[in-house]
Amino acid sequence: MSAVQESAPNKDEHVEGEENREEEADREGSDAEIDGGEDGDGQAKQEYIKKEFVARSYISPYGTDQEVKNLIVKNSRPLMKIRVSRPRREFGHEGFSYIERDAGESNMEIKVTKTGYFTKKKVLEIGLQAANQIKRFQSQTYYNRMVNAIVQYDPKDFISEMQKMSQQDQAISEKLDKFVDRVAYRIEEALQSNELINVFQDDFEMLGDEEAAQAAKISTVNMLPRTFFEHDYCKNKRVSCIKFHPTKPYLVAMSMVENLSFDDRCEITGKSFDSHVLIMNFSDAHQDNSINYITLNYVLETPIEISTLEFHPENSSVLVGGCISGQLIIWDLSCQESRISAGKKPEAIKMPDEEEDKTQQTIVKLKQLSLSSIVLSHKNYVADVQFIPSQVKVDRKNPPAEGRMVHFISVSEDGLVCIWDTRPVEKENLRVITDFIWKPFMQINLFRQDGSGELGLSRLLFHPKQSATTFWAASDEGDLLLIDWSVKAVGGGTEEGSKYAEYVKLTFDSERNYRPVLALERSPFFEDLILTIHDFHFSIWKTSIDFDHPIFRSANTFGSHNTCGAFSPTRAGVIFITKTDGIDVWDFVDQSNKPSLTLNFATSAITYFKFQHFKHEDKKQYMAYGDEQDGTLFLYEVPTNLKNPQEKEIEIIEEFWQREINKCNYVKDRRVVRKEEYQEQQKIEEIKRAMEEQQKEQLDDVEQQKEMEQEVQYQELLMKYKVEFGLMSQEELENWKKSQKKK
CATH class of the missing domain: 1.20.5 (Single alpha-helices involved in coiled-coils or other helix-helix interfaces)
Incomplete structure (x- = not known):
């Protein structure tokens, strides 16, 4: 039995789909059959009930609504508040120096830290669907139909046109002939001049030599580094000192210490580390610029880390070093007994140098000739070592040196100044005395004039031609001092503070720095100018005038701090200042408010910097510096514009310093x-x-x-x-x- 159901369309009815409607119709039809409800035609009746629409939240059976909620970013922490304030007592504080700086130079670099930043990253999954929009365009093109056409010309028209063109060409030809006749002589003269004179030559180059003409240009070809790194000796080391050989132009010595932070160094206080002093040869790199490697000649072994080095000015085979423990150590490169492994010819005592065949050289290892007593040495690390000039009479009790340079001074931050004699530790004397104890023959204790404690020194400086028993020194608080070690104590020794203060003859205070001086240098052109390098600035002192402050104080260093520096050996107005991220070159001929040039070729922080004062025949000049990562030595050839002096540079710089003195x-x-x-x-x-x-x-x-x-x-x-x-x-x-x- 089947039934056909019909229903009229209703607009208020909620239609859910064609399939659902058919299923409901079949279900209601089957119910009608069971009830037996039929009309007169035998068809079952169906009644529709209008249902009220109720709005409710969307619930996805697949969890889509929860994914949408997760896409909303909410603050996981309260907003940070920062307040920057300044104490009222610092308003109007004196001592500031302002410099001119362009807007483009005020850059700040934010480096990525190991711990990361304080912000948290949240990964969001977002789905996007892109579809091209469909647009309909219509265009109407024009159709040009082909038409056959015929044109008939009259020969008279061509003849008249040709006559007019010939007249015009004749007039142009006459003008061209007149122009060529007018300029032919000058063109011929210019061509002859081009054959005789180089038109591309620089006019200023003809006024001087070729190197002087390049004074305003940086030579980047010669700035390629020659590097040295030995994995067995330099790994995890920091360069502490670099010194060039005084007589052999291609030898350079480098000392290293463990690359430890201050906290790590404090934890292992008293522990001894084996260290080495390396002496390298760069003669191959000097002769051929394409060769960038440096060979190793000597390895000087030491049981204690070396903080400073100094070659003997007269006996260049003797090398003196200052240890972190406060002791002094000495080597003799020519001593056969000190060699641990000699070359291929052990009977020869000849030093390997640049003149020997590199294929016949081997690395020579030496042990120390003598080590001073730790009880009679410094209580702190040795900050600097300098040999006393031979003209100075050190002490009446000490035997005369007979014109030889046999004494040197060591200073430290413990307030102790030690004067040593190298004659007892010579190899001839040590062969006779086996149980010799090396100790300083003279010591002086420095105290501050205000009686606040010991006066530590970080650097010292001698004049090569001096004869007085004085030397310039830099204190551990940035002051410049003149010390006389020949002063005798007065007052019977009852008041030690007052009697020791008499060793300090002059004190130049530094108002902007209270940390040890990093470098102390004398100008090679002006004997009374002294350079002191501090953490964030440098100062120039004039020792021949009665002025207890520097005549020039540079602007502060931004973004990094200074590590070392020196005067240029050949240019009177150039100073090199090394930083943790590069080298600043101050050229006072150009400007004095900021560096004239910044060399940013440092791969890591620079720890020590040194110039070679030896004059090569080819007029090359070298500077070397060491880093703190892996004990690498970098050797650079100084560019031409920073090496060759400019015209009347000394007179210009002398006038500049005089203006600074007048200003002071x-x-x-x-x-x-x-x-x-x-x-x-x-x-x-x-x-x-x-x-x-x-x-x-x-x-x-x-x-x-x-x-x-x-x-x-x-x-x-x-x-x-x-x-x-x-x-x-x-x-x-x-x-x-x-x-x-x-x-």
Whole structure:
């Protein structure tokens, strides 16, 4: 039995789909058959019920709504608040120096740290669907139909046109002939000049030599580094000192220490590390610029890390080193007994140098010739070592040196200055005495003049031609000192603070730095100019004038701190300042407010810097520096513009320093004048305050007198009324008046 269902369309009906509607119709039809409800035609009836639409939230059976909620980024922490303030007492503080800086130079580099930044990253999964939009365009093109055409020309037209063109060509030809006749001579002269004169030659180059003409250009070809790194000796080391050989132009010595931080060094205080001093040869790199490697000649073994080195100026085979433990160590490169592994010819004592065949050289290892007693040495690490000139008479008790340079001075931050004699530790004397104990023959203790404690030194400096028993030194707080070790103690030694302070003859205070001086150099062109390198600036001192402050103080270094520096050996107005990220070149001929050139070829922080003062025949000049990562030595050839002096450079720089001195003297005089003006103003203000106080006292006296008179009048009036009202007799009134007169 089958039934056909029909229904009229209803607009308010909620249609869910064609398939659902057919299923409901089949289900209702089957129910109608079971109930037996049919109309007269035999068809079953179907009744539709209108349902009310109820809005409710969307619930996805696949969890899509939860994924949408996860895409919303919410703050996982409260917003950070930063407040930057400055103490009121620092307003108007003196001592600042301002420099001119362009807007493009104020850059700040934010390096990636190991721990990461404080922000947290959140990964979001976002799905996007892209579809090209469909657009309909219509265009109408024009159709050009082909048409057959015929053109007939008259020969007369061509003849007249040709005649006109010939007349015009003739006129142009006449003008061209006149132009060629006019300029032919000058063109011929110019062609002949081109054959005789190079038109591409620089005009300024003809005024001087070729190297002087390149003074304003940087030669990047010669700035390629020659590097040295030995895995067995340099791994995880930091370069502490670099010194060039005084007589052999291609030998350079380098000492290294463990690359440890301050905290790590404090934890292992007292522990000894085996170290080495390496002596390299760069003769191959000097002769051929394409060769960038440096060979190793000597390995000097030491049981203690070396902080500073110094070659003997006269006996260049002797090398003195200062240890971190405060001891002094000495090597002799020519001593056969000190060699651990000699070359292929052990019977020869000849030093390997640049003249020998490199294929016949081997690395020579040597042990120390002598090591000083730790009890009689410094209590802190040796900061610097310098040989005393032969003209100086060190001490009367010590045997004369007979014109030889046999004494040297070592300084440290423990306030102790030691003077050593190299004659007892010579190889001939050590062969005779086996149990010799090396100790300084003279020691002086330095104390601060204010009695606050020991005066430590970080650098010292001698003049090569001096004969006095003095030397310049830099303290561990950035001051420049002149010390005389021949001064004898006075006062019987009862007050040690006062007697030791007499060793310091002059003190130049540094107001902007309270840390040890990194380098102390003397200008090779001006003997009274001394350079001190500090952490964030450098200073130039004039020792021949009575001025206790530097005549020039540079601007502060931004983004990094200084590590070392030196005067240029060949240019009077150039100073090299090494930083942790490169080298600043200050050319005072160009400008003095900021570096003229910055060499950013440092791969890691620079720890030590040194110039070679040896003059090569080919006029090459070298500078070397070491880094703190893997004990690598970098050797650079100085560019031409930084090596060759400019015309009248010494006179220009001398005038510049004189202007700086005049400026300092003006500031000094103005300080005296301003101090006098301030004192005068203080006196005027004190007189003014005294006069105001005096006037105030006078006014107070007048007011007090007036009050007393009013009081007397009141008492007289009171007594008068007492007499009138019978409260007092006339006799008592007379007695009261007599008592008032007595007062």
